[in-house]
Amino acid sequence: MKKVVLAFSGGLDTSFCCIYLTKDLGLEVHSVVVNTGGFSEEELIQIEKRAYALGVKSHRAIDSTEDYYRDTLKYLIFGNVLKNGTYPLSVSAERVCQATAIANYANKIGAESVAHGSTGAGNDQVRFDMIFNTIIPGVEIITPIRDLKLSREQEIEYLAKHGVEINPEKAKYSINKGLWGTSVGGAETLTSNQYLPEGAWPTQVTNTTPQTITIDFVKGEPIALNERQIGSVKVIQELQELAQPYGIGRDIHVGDTIIGIKGRVGFEAAGPLILIKAHHTLEKHTLTKWQLAWKDQIAAFYGNYMHEGQMHDPVMRDIEAFLTSAQQSVSGRVIVELHPYRFVIIGIESDYDLMSNKFGSYGEMNEGYTGDDVKGFAKIFGNQTNIWHKVNESVKGQ
Incomplete structure (x- = not known):
């Protein structure tokens, strides 16, 4: 049987993938969950139990929390990065880290293919595919949810036919928890x-x-x-x-x-x-x-x-x-x-505070220059604007 490494979280989409890859495609599934600070020890144990209950050959939990901070989050803090001034890239930054770890794991165990549960309507499909193509070129990428164009209801129905029950209320919201x-x-x-x-x-x-x-x-x-x-x-x-x-x-x-x-x-x-x-x-x-x-x-x-x-x-x-x-x-x-x-x-x-009153207090007192310095500076600083107005006023008067 050919080996496939499945990015696994234990949710609806990846549970479907487990059954489909095993039952419908006849593949040997090796599931892996990459912890980027979003799972407790108890949750990781439950995810492992679920993976084996769904028929995987092996399951691995990779703790990438420190790597996630060192390689990614640190720079988001340095850059004060908020997409559209709102979003701290909670999921997108995490997916980059997870996809990289999964690709390296697939390479390590010699898997012929790698799978993820992304739909065809979101960003994750592109992130995972691109990183897999870069790190493990030539390894087949399998995406059942995307390729079959499945709705959440269809996934739940499929799993029920194979004896796997999913709480529809829990499936109502897709929740992704991580360090960021x-x-x-x-x-x-x-x-x-x-x-x-x-x-x-x-x-x-x-x-x-x-x-x-x-x-x-x-x-x-x-x-x-x-x-x-x-x-x-x-x-x-x-x-x-x-x-x-x-x-x-x-x-x-x-x-x-x-x-x-x-x-x-x-x-x-x-x-x-x-x-x-x-x-x-x-x-x-x-x-x-x-x-x-x-x-x-x-x-x-x-x-x-x-x-x-x-x-x-x-x-x-x-x-x-x-x-x-x-x-x-x-x-x-x-x-x-x-x-x-x-x-x-x-x-x-901060010892590095540039607002230090050694050099003056804004709107109150200055210590580094005189009033005459400001007069000269203001004249030079506005010189080109002044010239533009004089030239254009002269032209208009002709």
């Missing part, structure tokens, strides 16, 4: 005018008491939460646990998909949104005007290209080098206040 946030897709996100109901959000609002927290950054990386140095991954995880019960970070993103249609997805990402805003505030105090300006432009491209699955293009390494270089003075503490459904950046403390 949780996405939620359902009937409402297929419309342009409906919002997700309260019960659809994975985390319910249980905390309404405001509290103040601190986040410490060193060279752009979050390393401490509330003065406890716990490392970047732990900061993200604990900040998420702390802020998510406030209902912070809930939103619906509307954007352009890789395949050319508009798409909507709900998400909750309290940790990522707070970290990006806190980091950006620290940068505004510690970087120069042109560092900030070029970072904004380059980071926007980086985020869009990552969203489209192009993480293995060498230009991404070039951009990462720039982003890393720009972080050398982005160190300090950010004070944040949490409230129900919102957060407030109170301020920052």
Whole structure:
């Protein structure tokens, strides 16, 4: 029997793939789940049990959480990346990491084919296919849901015929949880005018008491939460646990998909949104005007290209080098206040703060120049505009 490595999460689509690949295509299925911070140990055990119950030959859980942060999320923080000013790329960044790990695993066990449960109407199909084609060229890619054009109802019916029961209510919403946030897709996100109901959000609002927290950054990386140095991954995880019960970070993103249609997805990402805003505030105090300006432009491209699955293009390494270089003075503490459904950046403390009163206080007092210096500067700075008006007024008068 030919080996196929199946990207497996235990949900509806990948459960269908397990049965279909085994029963209909006669393949030896080796399932793999890539944990990017979205699964607990208990959940991973349940996923493994489900995989074997569905008839896989072997199952493997790959923990890529640290790799995910080091290779991807770190640069999204450096770049303050929010697609369309809203979405922290919770799923797209994760898929790049997962597809890479799955391709490497397929290569390791010598699989003749690799399979994923993407539909034909989303971004993931392109991300997975492109990365597989790059890392394991020549290995067959099998996509049952896409190729058969199946609806969720048809998948549930097929599984029932093979003795596998799926709770239709659970299948109503597609939920993807990871280190960088949780996405939620359902009937409402297929419309342009409906919002997700309260019960659809994975985390319910249980905390309404405001509290103040601190986040410490060193060279752009979050390393401490509330003065406890716990490392970047732990900061993200604990900040998420702390802020998510406030209902912070809930939103619906509307954007352009890789395949050319508009798409909507709900998400909750309290940790990522707070970290990006806190980091950006620290940068505004510690970087120069042109560092900030070029970072904004380059980071926007980086985020869009990552969203489209192009993480293995060498230009991404070039951009990462720039982003890393720009972080050398982005160190300090950010004070944040949490409230129900919102957060407030109170301020920052940093040895690299360019707002230092040694050089003056904006609107109050200057220490580095005189009034005469400003008069001369203003005259020279506006000289070309002044010349343009004089020349054009002269021409108009003829």
